[in-house]
Amino acid sequence: MAKLNLSVAMGDYDRTRPLLDGTVQIDGVDPVYMTLSPEEIFFRAFRNVEFDISELSLSSYLVKASKGESPYVAIPVFLSRAFRHTSIYVRKDRIKRPEDLKGCRIGVPEYQLTAIVWARSILQNDYGVAPEDVTWVRGGIDEPGRPEKIKLQLPPGVKMESAPDNRTISDMLDDGEIDAFIAPRPPGGGAARNPNVGWLFDDPTATAKEYYARTGVFPIMHVVGVRKELAAEHPWLPGAVMKAFEQSKKAALDKLADTSATKVTLPFVEEQLKAARDLMGPDYWSYGVEPARRTLETFVQAHHAQGLSQRLMSVEELFHPATYESYKI
Numbered sequence: 001m002a003k004l005n006l007s008v009a010m011g012d013y014d015r016t017r018p019l020l021d022g023t024v025q026i027d028g029v030d031p032v033y034m035t036l037s038p039e040e041i042f043f044r045a046f047r048n049v050e051f052d053i054s055e056l057s058l059s060s061y062l063v064k065a066s067k068g069e070s071p072y073v074a075i076p077v078f079l080s081r082a083f084r085h086t087s088i089y090v091r092k093d094r095i096k097r098p099e100d101l102k103g104c105r106i107g108v109p110e111y112q113l114t115a116i117v118w119a120r121s122i123l124q125n126d127y128g129v130a131p132e133d134v135t136w137v138r139g140g141i142d143e144p145g146r147p148e149k150i151k152l153q154l155p156p157g158v159k160m161e162s163a164p165d166n167r168t169i170s171d172m173l174d175d176g177e178i179d180a181f182i183a184p185r186p187p188g189g190g191a192a193r194n195p196n197v198g199w200l201f202d203d204p205t206a207t208a209k210e211y212y213a214r215t216g217v218f219p220i221m222h223v224v225g226v227r228k229e230l231a232a233e234h235p236w237l238p239g240a241v242m243k244a245f246e247q248s249k250k251a252a253l254d255k256l257a258d259t260s261a262t263k264v265t266l267p268f269v270e271e272q273l274k275a276a277r278d279l280m281g282p283d284y285w286s287y288g289v290e291p292a293r294r295t296l297e298t299f300v301q302a303h304h305a306q307g308l309s310q311r312l313m314s315v316e317e318l319f320h321p322a323t324y325e326s327y328k329i
Helices: 038-048 058-063 114-127 168-175 204-215 230-234 237-257 269-280 290-305
Strands: 004-010 029-035 053-057 072-081 089-090 105-108 135-138 161-162 178-181 197-198 220-227
Touching: 004 038, 029 237, 038 053, 038 058, 038 230, 053 072, 058 072, 058 114, 058 220, 058 290, 072 230, 072 237, 105 168, 114 178, 114 220, 114 290, 135 168, 135 197, 168 178, 204 269, 220 230, 220 237, 220 290, 230 237
Parallel strands: 004 029, 004 053, 105 135, 105 178, 135 161
Antiparallel strands: 053 220, 072 220, 089 178, 089 197
């Protein structure tokens, strides 16, 4: 029987490279890989369903899935995870602590982006700054006119403005037209060089480590999705995708742990790897539902509380049934 010829869109990460170079195969699949930026993947996946297997924004997936409108069924493969304390930039000449953000104007590229859902959750739960306490200004980070890829119905009390047609939120932060900026990428242009622009948290790594020690949450940004029609027609496919991505991640971590010659162009990699495992355990970047349950529950609750999910979904609804458990020998 011929293998399925499927398109696979994902980022070029160490944890996906064994798939890209053929070291790891997806059982029964002859893949056509496309390595693209998250912005391009998510736009094309949710607007036109252009890929058979795709990296997906967790937030965008929940927006669609909560309405029963997602063209993809998710697999608990978490290609992107990040503590988003480093995603909040402010005018340091005005904002000295998180509570100072009340009554301020905060720029975002899209209101529903996963990184921004996590950042809003941190600001509200840890510092008492609710989404209704600020004015949100939506615009492109480096290019004016960025649209919200998914139509949203925001809760009453949430104030949203669009940036001027010829302005980016980076420009507005640089010029002081907004007080803060939250995005998966840092501000560009003059804001990147402005001495009055910086992280909200002076030591975001220390703040994130304290957050993890207190909550046990390592934020998930991206999952993997399989087109629903394909999963229905080939029930073995979601499990095969899960298996391959697990093997690919393991191969990447095995290489990272080989310190005979560092695999990353960065000093202190060995020390950082040890620190991560000391804090978070040996499988610190776990795939699968159960190891990530607390993180997933935290996110679905925040997503619904922020008015982005039409209903509060359970973790048991998020992923293809075949991916909740696996065989053991």
